[in-house]
Amino acid sequence: MNAPVLLPHTSIRVTANDMFLPVVMTFVEQSSLALGLGKPEALKMTLASEELFLHLCRVVIPNLGMINIRCACKGHVVRSDFSFPETSLNLHAFNITASPQPLETADMDQMRLILASRSVDRLKIRRKKNLLQISLIKEKKYPQALDGQKKPYPFTCRDFAIHCPTAEELKFLALLIRSFYANNKIPRFFQYPGMLVDMIRGGDYHAIIAQGPAGEIGGGIVWHLLSDKTVEVIGPYIFGDSGSSRPVLNIAASLIEACISEVGRTSAIAMICYPPESGQYDEYFEYLGHINSYSTSGVQVQRSSWFRMIHEDFGTVVWATKDIEDFLQQTYRRLFLSRDIRKVADDGETQHAHSVLSTNIDRLRYKVSLDILWPGADIEDNLSRHLQLFQKEGIRNVIFEIDSGIAWKSAIIPCLLKNGFQPIQILPYAGDGDVILFQLFPCGP
C-alpha cells in the first residue's frame, strides 16, 4: 500500500462548562487553520463546534464532566472529535433530535446538533469502546478541475506495469477518469485533483495505476478502509479503446488483482466494490444487490454493490427477528454464506427509558445513515422524531444499518419495518457480524 504519512493533530481536555466556550472556539478555529482549512471553512467548523460544545455543556453532560477535543487532518478533511465517557451522559440528549421542546413544536434553531451539522460536511455520532464521540468533518476547499475540450487519447499499449502513482500521475489519472466516464459514474473527488492527492497522502486512501512503457496511464483503482473490517474499492477505471477489449480487460483484471493482493494481508476481511461499469467483475466479486438513491437534483441513481471475502469464511451468528427471516434465508442462499440465524425477540424484559441513535449525515450526498447506539423503551418515538427531522431537512436517502452480530441491535427490526424501512442488502462482516441495510421507503421526492 502507499506508505501512510503521519499527520499532526491538536488536542485539549476541558470541563463541560460554557465558561470555556471561548477557549474551545479559539482552539478549534486555530487548529483548523493550522491543519489546512481555509478561513471560511475554519469559521464554519468553529461555528459547528460552538453549537456542539454548548449542547454538550447544557444538555448532555450537565455535571461538569470532562470533554476531550481532538482536531486532526486526514488528508483532504479536517475533523474535530468531541469525546467523553458514556457514564457522564444524559443519554437522551445524545440523539441528534435532542431539544428542550417536543419536535412538533420545537424551534429547529434550538436543536444545536442539527445546527452544528449544517455548518460541516459530515457529522457522525458513534460509540467507540467506552466513549461516545461526536465528530465534525469539514473538507478543505480545492479548485475544481477545468478540463480542456480535447479528450486524452485512449490507451492502446499491450504492455503495462502496475505502480503506485506520484502526485502528478494521480492528477492525470483524475483527468483521464473525468474524460472517459460520465460524471454520475465517478465519485466527486475526481473533479478535484488536489483533493485526490491529499486523500492518498492522508494514508486512508490508496491508489494504483496501470502504466505503459512511455508513462501513459491505462487505468487506475482506488481503495480505502470503510470500517474496521471492510475495504471499499472504487473503480477500476480503464482508458482503453472500446475496439480493443482484450488489453482493457487485462488492465482491469491486473488492477483488481493487485488491489486484492495489497488488501490480502491487512486487517480487512471483506471488500465492497461499486464498479463504474457492469459485467466484468464477477470473476473477482460477488453481486450483493443495488440501492436506489436520489441526488440533490432529484435524479434517481442506482448503485450496484459487489463484494468478496478476503479470507475463508467460517460462518457467523446472525441475530434477527422472524419478520425478516425469508429475506435472510434467500440472501444467504444466493450468496452461499453459512449463517447461524438466531431469533431475538422482545420478551418484556425491562429496558432503559431512552434509546440513542447514531446519525451520520452526509450533506454532500443528501444521505443519512442511522445506527442504534443504546437500546431504550422509547425507540419507536425516537426513530419517528429522527425521520420527521430528516423530512424537514429535505434528506431523502435514509439507511438504517443493523449490525446483526449484536442481538440487542437486531431487536429493533420490527420498529424499523413499522416505520417504513425494508431490508435491502447484507454487507458481510461489515460490523461485529453482517450488517443488514434497511432503506426507508418511499425515498424519492
Next chain:
Amino acid sequence: MKQPVSFQHLAPDYIQRFEAYIPSKPDDELKRLFGCSHLFRLNNNENPLGPCLSAARMISSFVPSQASIYPSGDCWLLRQKLAEKHGMDPNQFLFGNGANEVIAFVIKAFCQKGDNIITADKTFAVYEWVAEFSGIEARRVPLKDYGFDDDEMIRVIDDHTKILFVCNPNNPTGTYWDSGKLRGFLNRINGRRIVVVDEAYCEFVEKPDFPDSMSMIAEYPNLVVFRTFSKMHALAGLRIGYLAGSSEAVDIIRRTCVVYSVNTLAQAAALAVLEDNGEHVQQTRDLVRRQKQVLTEYLANWGLQFLSGEGNFIMIRLPMSDSLAYRRLMMQGVMIRTMTGFRFPNWIRVTIALPDAMDSFMTGLNNILKT
C-alpha cells in the same frame, strides 16, 4: 450492559496495527455450519496416511501417568538422534512447538527495532507475521516465475537486514532452488546475514538436484535450516519442529528458545519417526505422485491454470473468487485453502489426499464450475 474495557493504549503501534490470525473452527462445528455430513480437509497439507507405523504405535502406547511429568526441556534424545543421523553435534539443533515457534526464536535472537528481514511476497506468511508483530520490518520481494528471486533479495539488503527467509520448496507455488542456486546465493551473502531455508516440504521432493542443506551447514555457518514433523511425518496435531545450524548461530538462537515447549508425546513420536525405515515416506510420495497425476489431468480437461510443483499440494486458478469457491466446496464437504491471503487472488491450494477425498474435490469443483 457490560462496560467495555480497552487496553489499546498499552499495546505498541505495531501490535495495534496487526490483525490476529483466525484459525478454522473444529470439524463438527464446520459441518453443522455448512450443512455437510462429512468433511475432507484439503487445506493444511496434512498427510492423509497418518504417521508411520512406529510413531503410531508409540502414540497408542503412551502411558497416561507420563502426562504428569515434564518433558525433556531441550528434546535431548531427539537432538542426539539427529546429530547421529546427520553427522553433526547435538547442540546444532533446537526444537520448538512446531516450526512456527522456531521462526520466532530466530527473529527474536537476531533482530531489534529498526532491523529488517527479507522474504518473498507470496510465500508462507509466518515469517512476515512474526517480524511485524515483533516490530521488525518485513521486506517482501515479488516472486519471479513463481519462485524466490535471489537477485532481487540481495538487491534490497541494507545495513539493517539481519535474516533472509527462503521457503524451499516454496509454499504455495511448489518451486524450489536447486543446490547450485542455494550455494550461489549463500556465496553472495558471504556470511554477512543469517539465511534461513525452511524445508517444511523437503521430504516430498524427489528431484536429485534438491539441495542437501544439512550438509551445507558446515560450509556456511550463517545457514539455518527449518524442518517440521507436521507435513510428511503427519504429527501436525502434536506440534513439533526444529532448526539446525552452526554451533555459533544456534548458540545465539538458543537464548530466545522457550524450553519445555515440546510435549513428551510429540518427542516420543518424533523419535520413532527418525528411527523409521523410510517406507512411510515412500508410500506417501507414491500416493502424492499418483493423485497429482489424476488431478492435473482433470484440471487440464477443464482448461484451468494450475501450478503443480514440489510438495503435497497443487495451486489452481479459478474463474471466480477463491473465497466463494471455498464456501461452495465447504457446502459439499471439501475444505481447501484460499490464496488471497498469500496474495494470489482467485487461486486455491489443494492438499493431495486419498482417492476418495480427491474424487470428492473434483466432483465439488465440477458442480461450481458448471453453474
